Amino acid sequence: MSETKQLTLFSLSDSTGQTAETLSKAAIRQFRHVEDIHYVPLPRITRQEQIDKIIKILDQSRPCLIAYTFSIPALKEYLEKQAQQHNLPVVNLLEPLIQTISAQLGVKPPRNEHGMMPELDEEYFKRIEAVEFAIKLDDGKDPKGMEKADIILVGVSRTSKTPTCMYLAQNYAMKVANNPLVYNVSPPKELFQHKDKCVGLKIRPEVLHDIRTARLQTLGLPANSSYADFEQIKIEMDYADRIIEELGCPVVDVSHKAIEETATEIMYLRFPKPLSRELK
Incomplete structure (x- = not known):
């Protein structure tokens, strides 16, 4: 059996790097069984x-x-040239798609602006407003505000409700509230008044047990706390399942899922x- 090679993927961008990071991590996730990808x-x-x-650093690594997403031609050309001279593999993450769109439209890409920073347009301010909304209605605060929510997430503790709310706000400009389902x-009542907006987040008991145990260790608390007790977790999840069933809302299993997948x-x-409806 051959030894697994270690690999380090460096993503370069002339802006925030969000696009390069998203694409790079999506590719890395295809190799979940390989632990030696950094x-x-x-x-x-x-x-x-x-x-x-x-x-110079990569030459020793x-x-x-x-993998890169440069928008400035001079930077693209320089990076490609230097990588070739040092025999380093390089991938332009956007070029194939840009060139295909260009060919289909019969026009050249009209913009090669430095950084391609987001414009402060209406969509930008909607995202800011959505982030503020997610913070205000996090963890069941201000139930009356659910009336203005686009989505309401429900689930037991540590099912990634808050980070998912923030991701939906930042990337989709969605106003998302979340409400924890706590045993007993x-x-x-507002949750049931707006149950058409609800989505339940579920997780396998053993996965939740591992997450909560790690959380207790991080906080320096005893590992035998009821918070991470496996039987208590199953009781909590049974209770949450009954509430979700009563709401009649769709469910997403977040076990081992990245936030963007959820x-x-x-x-x-x-x-x-x-x-999408036709493909269901």
């Missing part, structure tokens, strides 16, 4: 001197791979596109 984001690369320093605590599934369930 990811290093390098955003805000805007000068050739920075590329020189990076190439083999095996490695460069009745949910607010968010995409939630959007599909709450706002299916016409083609």
